[in-house]
């Protein structure tokens with residue numbers, strides 16, 4: 001990590017081992033299919049797997065990791081503490097249960113899934129600090145937080161925030177959060193990086209995809225990478241898993257990145273009733 005003349009870090013990658021592309025697993029609900037997706041992804045070269053307590057597939061994700069011919073220590077495994085479990089003791093017990101279901105001794109990244117009312121920066125995150133001290137989690141993440149909420153957390157948090165996961169794609173570009181994370185040396189992870197399928201209906205992406213002979217999915221993932229944002233596209237079958245991984249070899253020109261930057265149409269796809277009111 002280097003800094004420019006203002007002291008701002010120039011690269012957003014703070015968890016040096018966090019690969020630019022991971023596999024998302026929300027709604028990969030069939031256990032056998034989910035295990036197979038995880039196994040295939042790992043054997044194709046993915047090294048980052050994203051799950052959550054609320055996805056109810058941690059056991060299947062763990063089985064996929066167990067079945068893959070890849071060492072556990074080479075994999076970045078992330079899960080998220082659900083909204084009901086944010087009291088101190090519930091963070092501890094629910095994370096221990098996640099580890100049991102996953103069949104692993106630690107997760108690399110544990111997120112607070114949503115900044116709901118039961119989240120308290122001091123008490124919730126003191127439990128994260130304890131888990132870190134016990135070696136049960138390596139890094140701490142916050143999901144669905146805004147720059148304003150992050151500022152408030154950072155004032156009192158008893159632990160370093162390593163990663164922020166939010167919806168991010170060409171239709172929701174998250175400029176302010178990208179700038180915030182770069183300035184604070186926090187890894188930004190894009191969820192729904194294919195806009196849940198909507199990237200296939202963006203003419204600018206189709207033009208760029210056609211120019212490279214690749215899919216719009218790859219273009220969206222390469223655009224995120226050009227901005228130092230990690231992506232965790234959900235892909236179930238081998239064709240999508242392979243297609244998305246090919247984005248790691250795709251480089252967009254500066255002009256193509258600028259064309260996507262200039263898309264002036266905003267669409268948020270994940271917006272539950274308990275989402276922050278200010279986003």
Ligand SMILES: NC(=O)c1ccc[n+]([C@@H]2O[C@H](COP(=O)([O-])OP(=O)(O)OC[C@H]3O[C@@H](n4cnc5c(N)ncnc54)[C@H](OP(=O)(O)O)[C@@H]3O)[C@@H](O)[C@H]2O)c1
Nearest residue numbers: 024025026191192193194195196217233234235236240243
């Ligand atoms: N922190 C949070 O609150 C939060 C919220 C939402 C999501 N997430 C995480 O982010 C992950 C990804 O987000 P997401 O699942 O919402 O949406 P996404 O990754 O943007 O899109 C997934 C959809 O795109 C399809 N797809 C994947 N690769 C494709 C390809 N190459 N060509 C055509 N279609 C393709 C998938 O189909 P198939 O399944 O058939 O392959 C699926 O229908 C989630 O799985 C989850 O791990 C986190």
